[in-house]
Amino acid sequence: MSTAHPHPAIAPALIGWFAENARDLPWRRPGFTAWGTLVSEFMLQQTPVSRVIPRLDEWLARWPTPAALAADSPGDAVRAWQSLGYPRRALWLHATAVAIVERHGGVVPREVDALLALPGVGDYTARAVAAFAYGERHPVVDTNIRRVIARAVAGQAEPAPPSIRRDLAAMSQLLPDEKVAARSFNAAIMELGATVCTARAPRCEACPISEYCEWRGAGFPGYDGPRKAVQKKYEGSDRQVRGLILAALRAAPDAAAPHALAPGTRPPEPPRPGPTSRHGSVTAADIAALWPDDEQRDRALAGLVSDGLAAVTATGYALP
DNA sequence: CAAACGTGGGC
DNA sequence: TGCCCAAGTTT
Structure with missing residues (x-):
């Protein structure tokens, strides 16, 4: 099934750019596991890459598989989350590990629907895992991708309010047909939004698709949509x-683990658990x-x- | 669908 | 300083 691509030059340009300019990130290492991808995606939900990396390393060293995490308490996960923010994500990730053990034999599922059924896994994370960990062809849409499409394709400074249906359709229009290229394109357009086509000060001089960019072509019109809610x-x-x-x-x-007592010593009154x-x-x-x-x-x-x-x-x- | 949900860093 | 932003999800 081949798709008509209204902007045929964008994907090849971004894929080529990504091959040369991708940041060296843990989840791009060869051999990185699907579980590692899932953990990293949970941590990256609203938390910057630089803050995620040290926690991710700790987590995967301690809990290299879903079963390992599922065997510890949810509180252990919350504590190891440290100050990443939104600590309910740690709880959800623990619950997801339990569900993966119970329902999927300890293997991170590869189907989007199965992933969506896991606690704390939404439209973005499900497709990111299917696409990045398993190489399945799915459109991935995050805030970076929405911004790049708004600018390069729609010619607007900022994206319209999120609409999963519209956003997936727009990304599908750009997505290469072939699996390996699709996977690379998902990562490439996200990377462009994270490092070049940024929210505050886009570096158009470094952009590999500036010649195709509708926003640039229109003279960088300012944002005219509804006022966004102030944090x-x-x-x-x-x-x-x-x-x-x-x-x-x-x-x-x-709580202190019971330790050895000197002979003849009476154990202290246990703080009744x-x-x-x-x-x-x-x-x-x-x-x-x-x-x-x-x-x-x-x-x-x-x-x-x-x-x-x-x-x-x-x-x-x-x-x- | 708007609002709630953490925390830290950049400008 | 204070505001904006950061690979979202849930209710």
């Missing part, structure tokens, strides 16, 4: 309070010291428990 202030927000509480839970040392968790507990008083506004703090804490990021223990709260 809410972090300082003083519920997010900040959740972050503070979770940082305290991550910092609590694991509460309903949960071998992760160390933080008392309500310690949490209260983190934030003065009772109502906001309680709301944040309840939210963490409700999200499964915190567990109630006999003495307070702990990672799950």
